[in-house]
Amino acid sequence: MPRTFRQLISVLANWYPLFFSAIFILRSRPFLKLPYDMWHHLMLIRGWLQDGQPFLTRPGTSYHEVLWHRLWADFFRFIHVSDVFLWAKIIHCSQFFWTLWCLSYFTGTILKYWCPYLPHSKRRLLSLLGAWCFVFGAGTFSGQYQLSWMLWYGVNYQATTLPAYFLASGLLIDTFLSPWPGISIPRLLAIPVIFSFIIVVHPMEASYFLIMLVGFASLFPFEISKKIANSPVAGVTIFAPLALAPLMLFLLPKFGIELPRPSGISLIAEPTALLERLKFLGHLIQSTSGHRGLTSFNELAIFGCFLLVVITLSQASVQLRAKASLNSKLRLGIFITLASIGFAIVPRLEWTSGFFALLTSDEHVWRFALASPWFLGFALWGSLVLNRQMEQKLATCFTLAPIILVFSLSRFVTSGPFNSTASSVIRSLELIGRHDVSIQYDRKALKSLESLVLSTPLPPPPKKNIFLIRADLQTYIRAATGAYVLGDRLGPLKKSAYDELADRDNYKLIIISPPVDLPLDMEMARAFPSMGLLTGNSF
Secondary structure: OOHHHHHHHHHHHHHHHHHHHHHHHHHOOOOOEOOHHHHHHHHHHHHHHHHOOOEOOOOOOEOOOOHHHHHHHHHHHHHOOOOHHHHHHHHHHHHHHHHHHHHHHHHHHHHHHHOOOOOHHHHHHHHHHHHHHHHHHOEEEEOOEEEEHHHHOOOOOHHHHHHHHHHHHHHHHHHHHOOOOOOOHHHHHHHHHHHHHHHHHOOHHHHHHHHHHHHHHHHOHHHHHHHHHHOHHHHHHHHHHHHHOOHHHHHHHHHOOOOOOHHHHHHHHOHHHHHHHHHHHHHHHHHOOOOOOOOOOOHHHHHHHHHHHHHHHHHHHHHHHOOOOOOHHHHHHHHHHHHHHHHHHOOOOHHHHHHHHHHOOOOOHHHHHHHOOOOHHHHHHHHHHHOOOOOHHHHHHHHHHHHHHHHHHHHHHHOOHHHHHHHHHHHHOOOOOOOOOOOOOEHHHHHHHHHHHHOOOOOOOOOEEEEEOOHHHHHHHHHHHOOEEOOOOOOOOOOHHHHOOOOHHHEEEEEOOOOOOOOOOHHHHHHOHHHOOOOOOOO
């Protein structure tokens, strides 16, 4: 057999679980019904595509200029696709696969140094298991819904940058723990490139990587110094992110995160006032449940941290009995365990949440829990099981046992958030409840509304139509058709608002009543009372 063909077979054998996942995702039909927040991002893509600026509803309503929206707009213009549901399908499936790949690489890197003698094929399966644990376990709460992070943020720039953070972390570990010269120059330079990309697209995830970088450097100073001594390029890997960090201060306001004002910066010189401010912000987050409770760090994540603690302590006891010093394997276990628990407790303790709220925003602190690599606990547990000499079916059962146990308890005993999170993924992938994602309207229901808007006669140039319709439908009109709407994302506007527009002479107001087959979404009306849907004052 030719060598090239053997290499191809080897690659396919190593990566076939990820290929299978990709086919599975592409064959599914996520977003038969789109979460409301996704229309917001699709509106911005439509703005770039049609108007050349990130307009939300019409000119004069620009939003934060996020590079992510513009890149997707350029891509859809290139392939000549204007169907907003197809946009959602393409974005979600591609970012779903990107998420699985980045998480699989990160998990596989840890497994490579934790259990180097485990066969490659088994490591690939376990790395994919860890990635799917994150997809099913990472959740968020919005409106009245407990959802998977992947479902709510799948059509969002965070589904690009959060996986990229894990990818950069995996490259960091692989760079400095591999034997020299085990890493190529392109891979060394990939870390600052990815870090720069994260900063430009969404700087929040860059802060996660900086924390991981400092923690890793604290536990592996000898390995880092040795690599830097052998290659100056390795030094770029460490120092470039630190040098680029100030760029975050310039870009954060573009994402709606206000920087500390001069009065707040002056608190550094007043320790007492600074502590009071930290305490106030921390108390505010804890008292208002700004940490999101178990919605972002549910039962599966907690059990993953528990497994990491047990496995790391077990490795420590082995070394203590052997009276050996801290080797790289134990330090790696300590690093990922501290990272998993540390990111989880940042939003949940008064002082830590107050500190990071001062640096970012009290509305964004809860997201630090999403940076926790808790899913490694299940992958490492699987590596221990597969190292045992047992029948394959029995090994599979023991590997999946912790996940099945947590899901069973969450579903049948506690009715916890993990059950809701996992169910939202299952429904979105049409594994069960094919037409029941329970969020917003589906494509068929909105088709009549779209036809109604597109069939409206155009006014004489240079005027353009501007539509006034029920508040929950205006985002769809803008995202799907590109038509301008009189309103905002969550609030209704009266007809009198048209008369108050400074540029009203540029528009012709069209008032549309929703088609009779498009009833009010009562769950959405309760979730967003500001729309005035329940009171009948939506327009």
